[in-house]
Amino acid sequence: MALHISSACFTVMGHSRGHGIRAVASEGSATLKTVEEKVKLGGSDLKVTTLGIGAWSWGDTTYWNNFEWNDRNEKAAKAAFDASINGGLTFFDTAEVYGSGLAFGAVNSETLLGRFIRERKEKDPNVEVAVATKFAALPWRFGRESVITALKDSLSRLGPTSVDLYQLHWPGVWGNEGYIDGLGDAVEKGLVKAVGVSNYSEKRLREAYEKLKKRGIPLASNQVNYSLIYRAPEENGVKAACDELGISIIAYSPIAQGVLSGKYTPNKPPTGPRGRIYTPEFLTKLQPLLNKINEIGETYDKTPTQVSLNWLVAQGNVVPIPGAKTPEQAEEFRGALGWRLSGEEVAELRSLASTIKPVIGFPVEKL
Numbered sequence: 001m002a003l004h005i006s007s008a009c010f011t012v013m014g015h016s017r018g019h020g021i022r023a024v025a026s027e028g029s030a031t032l033k034t035v036e037e038k039v040k041l042g043g044s045d046l047k048v049t050t051l052g053i054g055a056w057s058w059g060d061t062t063y064w065n066n067f068e069w070n071d072r073n074e075k076a077a078k079a080a081f082d083a084s085i086n087g088g089l090t091f092f093d094t095a096e097v098y099g100s101g102l103a104f105g106a107v108n109s110e111t112l113l114g115r116f117i118r119e120r121k122e123k124d125p126n127v128e129v130a131v132a133t134k135f136a137a138l139p140w141r142f143g144r145e146s147v148i149t150a151l152k153d154s155l156s157r158l159g160p161t162s163v164d165l166y167q168l169h170w171p172g173v174w175g176n177e178g179y180i181d182g183l184g185d186a187v188e189k190g191l192v193k194a195v196g197v198s199n200y201s202e203k204r205l206r207e208a209y210e211k212l213k214k215r216g217i218p219l220a221s222n223q224v225n226y227s228l229i230y231r232a233p234e235e236n237g238v239k240a241a242c243d244e245l246g247i248s249i250i251a252y253s254p255i256a257q258g259v260l261s262g263k264y265t266p267n268k269p270p271t272g273p274r275g276r277i278y279t280p281e282f283l284t285k286l287q288p289l290l291n292k293i294n295e296i297g298e299t300y301d302k303t304p305t306q307v308s309l310n311w312l313v314a315q316g317n318v319v320p321i322p323g324a325k326t327p328e329q330a331e332e333f334r335g336a337l338g339w340r341l342s343g344e345e346v347a348e349l350r351s352l353a354s355t356i357k358p359v360i361g362f363p364v365e366k367l
Contacts, residue, residue, distance in 0.1 A: 037050075039248070039319065041165065041221050042247045043247075044195075044220040048319060051319065051320050052093055052130075052321040053091065053093070053333070054322060054324075055098060056252070057325050059074075076327070077112060080330045081116040087330060089330065092131055093132040093133075094110050094113050094133050096134065110158050113131065114158040114160075118159055132164060132167060132196075133167070134223075135166065135168050144178040145182070146178075148189070148191070151166055151192070152191070155191070162192060164193045164194065165195070165196055165220060166186055166191070166196070167197055167198045168180075168198060171197070171204050188215075196222060196247075197222050200222050201238065202237035205238060205242070209245050221248045223252055224251065226249060226251035226312065227254050228260060229289070229359075231353070231358070233249060242317060243316070243317055248319060250320075254308065254321065255309065257277075259283070260293065261305045262293070266284045278359070282356075285355075288352060289349070296341070296349070303332060303335070306332065306336040310341050313337070314340055
């Protein structure tokens, strides 16, 4: 099914569960006639698609891809990128430490994304892609200058002279407050269109917002772990603060690293590091929620993944960025848009999810 990529709304009709976007669901369901327009990130002028694509797994050999990266993985990632663009999902999130990253010095996620964009633009010069990347607050990086130096290195890997969104990947836990100044400098130097943070607590979020505000620069976003079964942003004040201050939430791991897709069971848990987090015991307790997600999905002719992503979008001011390793995943993600769960369904899923003890998140989000 071909889609016309545009910043305006476009009407589409789906044709099969998991890949299409239904314009009309069953009677009584909350539906939308079109795929959502792009949304502004916070108070910035940057507009991105309602749902983006995370590139954490691209090139990775430490958490994803069974500890190896080969031509097959790269071709699949490239196909996922193209499928995302074809489906109208043009917002991509990466980081300097994703993939092989700084520690190994080999090809990393930024390098791959930059290559994919260049190859796509050779075929379609008018294609628009919004890129977000992140600064790693490593212990040996000090002062605002370190942010600019790292950003320029990221730009060299990505290819363009500026990036759409530049984020602090996590707070400088060694007391280095110069990073926020570095974000402001990046805006004033024209190296970025918007700036954000990631894994920031409510306190740190408010401090960053006020510091940038004094320079007339909006804090566009806070990227945090947020899903139906990891609702810490709702519980620790981050979601409320973002809504109050006009800061967008970018939700990473929005389908709980694949667990909410329904593909894993107590008898077939995830492999690798995820298997230590999402154990058979956890998956057993998750089953009633997964059953309800699947039941609701059948009402709309949607997959569990699409229902879980739609639940996040329904919270308002949230841009989920699920990771796509294959074109099939990217095609499925677009089916999370163009319709909406009812308020009753949103509440019912939250109620069921609240009975499940959440997994441990990224520790620095509590600092």
